[in-house]
Amino acid sequence: MNWRLSAREIALRAEEAKKLSSPCGLCPRCCGVHRLSGEQGYCDCGPMPRIAAVTAHFGEEPPLTVDGGAGTVFFSRCNMSCVFCQNHQISQGSLGRDVTEGTLAQEMLRLQSLGCANIEAVSASHQLPWFLEALASARESGLDLPIVYNTNGYEAPQTLEILEGIVDVYLPDLKYASDECASCYSDTPDYVRVARQAVSMMHSQVGNLVVDLSGRAVRGLIIRLLVLPNGIAGIQDSLLWIKDHFPATVTLSIMSQYAPLHHASKHPELNTTITEHEYEAILEEAWDLGFENIYIQDMTSSRCGIPDFSSDRPFSWDDT
Ligand code: SF4
Numbered sequence: 143m144n145w146r147l148s149a150r151e152i153a154l155r156a157e158e159a160k161k162l163s164s165p166c167g168l169c170p171r172c173c174g175v176h177r178l179s180g181e182q183g184y185c186d187c188g189p190m191p192r193i194a195a196v197t198a199h200f201g202e203e204p205p206l207t208v209d210g211g212a213g214t215v216f217f218s219r220c221n222m223s224c225v226f227c228q229n230h231q232i233s234q235g236s237l238g239r240d241v242t243e244g245t246l247a248q249e250m251l252r253l254q255s256l257g258c259a260n261i262e263a264v265s266a267s268h269q270l271p272w273f274l275e276a277l278a279s280a281r282e283s284g285l286d287l288p289i290v291y292n293t294n295g296y297e298a299p300q301t302l303e304i305l306e307g308i309v310d311v312y313l314p315d316l317k318y319a320s321d322e323c324a325s326c327y328s329d330t331p332d333y334v335r336v337a338r339q340a341v342s343m344m345h346s347q348v349g350n351l352v353v354d355l356s357g358r359a360v361r362g363l364i365i366r367l368l369v370l371p372n373g374i375a376g377i378q379d380s381l382l383w384i385k386d387h388f389p390a391t392v393t394l395s396i397m398s399q400y401a402p403l404h405h406a407s408k409h410p411e412l413n414t415t416i417t418e419h420e421y422e423a424i425l426e427e428a429w430d431l432g433f434e435n436i437y438i439q440d441m442t443s444s445r446c447g448i449p450d451f452s453s454d455r456p457f458s459w460d461d462t
């Protein structure tokens with residue numbers, strides 16, 4: 143299917159998402175708290191959008207940035223607790239501000255006026271009802287950009303059903319191939335089954351990546367695989383699973399940018415960057431398996447800059 147929901151239909155989906163938030167089953171943790179009454183669960187979020195940054199960002203894969211940058215909306219907090227989180231200031235810290243849905247809609251329109259290639263919702267699942275309310279309002283006021291949904295992959299099927307026809311491009315991580323690692327480093331002991339089911343649903347909704355004549359992603363799926371040191375991400379296993387469940391033309395983004403941040407120093411096996419040899423071996427594996435569309439990073443990516451969300455310009459290098 144290739145259609146886009148109207149503002150009215152998105153508003154109805156926002157209502158569905160609100161029902162799913164009280165008791166909360168917006169994500170696989172199913173905390174059961176009544177978010178609409180202000181109760182907070184694992185993600186510590188209440189009944190308003192809480193955002194950390196809204197900015198044109200040039201650090202994403204090329205079809206997501208093209209000339210104007212990705213129009214990123216970074217939502218605060220997260221439903222995972224990765225010990226190495228690059229965005230820990232906002233995912234596990236307190237940075238962010240509560241805004242109204244109207245303000246968030248205006249911010250999306252501002253990104254469009256800046257010439258951004260899309261609206262990229264980063265870690266939105268735990269704030270889905272409020273994101274969708276804002277999106278409905280922005281569409282009503284003329285927002286006409288593709289919607290990119292950047293997610294850790296730890297998504298509930300009910301949430302993805304709500305998003306069908308709203309999200310144009312899914313950008314999920316497949317962080318682990320072992321629940322033991324997922325439990326130890328991200329507090330998600332059921333990650334592998336959940337994320338694999340989620341990525342399969344995403345592909346069945348939007349299919350392979352499609353770009354327009356300007357090279358901008360307008361539909362489809364990009365699976366992100368962040369290489370962690372010492373094989374912790376289990377990328378080879380993930381590649382084998384992808385090969386068995388998707389066409390060889392599915393788009394992968396194999397990332398070398400890991401840096402040992404946040405609590406990584408407490409885990410000696412994570413307290414290092416990856417080696418060129420580790421990264422090359424994974425790329426070889428992906429090519430040998432026949433994948434045709436792979437975005438790769440250079441080995442300096444881990445040194446390119448760490449966002450500082452306490453600044454007005456968290457990606458200050460984007461300005462240069
Ligand atoms: S899923 Fe992403 S944002 Fe959330 S804690 Fe892990 S690395 Fe950070």
Ligand code: SF4
Nearest residue numbers: 166169172173183185
């Ligand atoms: S969205 Fe938050 S409160 Fe709801 S189930 Fe997930 S972690 Fe719990």
